[in-house]
Amino acid sequence: MPRGIEALTLGALLAAATAAAAAPGCDKPVYLTFDTGHMGVAPLVAQVLQRQQVKATFFLADERTLDDGSSLDDEWAPWWRARAAEGHAFGSHTWSHAVWRADQGGGAFTVQPTAGPRSGQRFTLDEAGYCAELRKPAERFEAMTGQKMLPLFRAPGGKTSPALLAAARRCGFEHVGWAPAGFLGDELPSDRHPNSQLLARALRDIRAGDILLAHLGIWSRKDPWAPAVLEPLVEGLKQRGFCFATLRDHPQFAAWAARPVGR
Numbered sequence: 575m576p577r578g579i580e581a582l583t584l585g586a587l588l589a590a591a592t593a594a595a596a597a598p599g600c601d602k603p604v605y606l607t608f609d610t611g612h613m614g615v616a617p618l619v620a621q622v623l624q625r626q627q628v629k630a631t632f633f634l635a636d637e638r639t640l641d642d643g644s645s646l647d648d649e650w651a652p653w654w655r656a657r658a659a660e661g662h663a664f665g666s667h668t669w670s671h672a673v674w675r676a677d678q679g680g681g682a683f684t685v686q687p688t689a690g691p692r693s694g695q696r697f698t699l700d701e702a703g704y705c706a707e708l709r710k711p712a713e714r715f716e717a718m719t720g721q722k723m724l725p726l727f728r729a730p731g732g733k734t735s736p737a738l739l740a741a742a743r744r745c746g747f748e749h750v751g752w753a754p755a756g757f758l759g760d761e762l763p764s765d766r767h768p769n770s771q772l773l774a775r776a777l778r779d780i781r782a783g784d785i786l787l788a789h790l791g792i793w794s795r796k797d798p799w800a801p802a803v804l805e806p807l808v809e810g811l812k813q814r815g816f817c818f819a820t821l822r823d824h825p826q827f828a829a830w831a832a833r834p835v836g837r
Contacts, residue, residue, distance in 0.1 A: 760799030
């Protein structure tokens with residue numbers, strides 16, 4: 575099973591059934607989302623989105639990049655400003671890509687970041703510490719772009735617990751998973767899951783209301799998913815009558831997205 579599928583909720587499935595109300599004039603919406611990664615394909619992703627006039631939702635963490643910088647450093651600030659000016663939407667992916675591993679007593683959590691100075695280490699965060707992980711990307715995004723991030727987050731790997739989700743809501747963030755068919759497979763090894771296979775599967779299985787998941791660069795995949803799959807996927811979905819919306823317009827998240835971040 576792809577990682578994070580267990581994070582799907584009944585609410586998300588019910589929302590998919592009513593997704594036709596997501597955006598005016600959009601009868602069969604899908605919600606394309608990107609998590610940060612090594613950023614190697616980020617410029618190509620931006621070109622495809624511009625060419626296809628598609629708006630997406632990005633979830634931001636400060637992850638290591640191909641040039642040993644990080645995805646939210648000053649080098650990438652102009653790229654994020656450009657995406658914000660284009661009207662995309664943005665949420666938190668935790669600052670250090672902190673993967674939840676276990677609940678601890680007293681409302682604390684064991685996490686294991688994959689970015690930052692404590693990458694690979696397991697340690698405990700209390701609720702305030704986890705809230706800080708969620709808020710820091712929002713603060714950095716506003717400093718880079720002058721815009722507010724949505725009060726939405728995606729837990730790294732989709733790994734959550736009821737206690738973690740409740741803690742995140744108390745500090746103002748609602749979790750966003752993805753649909754089973756929306757797992758676009760760019761994290762999978764390309765020798766066993768070639769781009770052609772991933773494209774065919776996505777075009778076959780995606781349904782209206784699905785939240786789609788991809789990344790701005792995956793270290794382990796030798797044949798990059800984007801733009802090889804991204805552009806034909808967008809074109810193929812359009813040909814099948816689908817349209818693209820951001821999570822600002824998703825029936826499950828629209829009301830929450832209208833709230834001030836971190837409240």
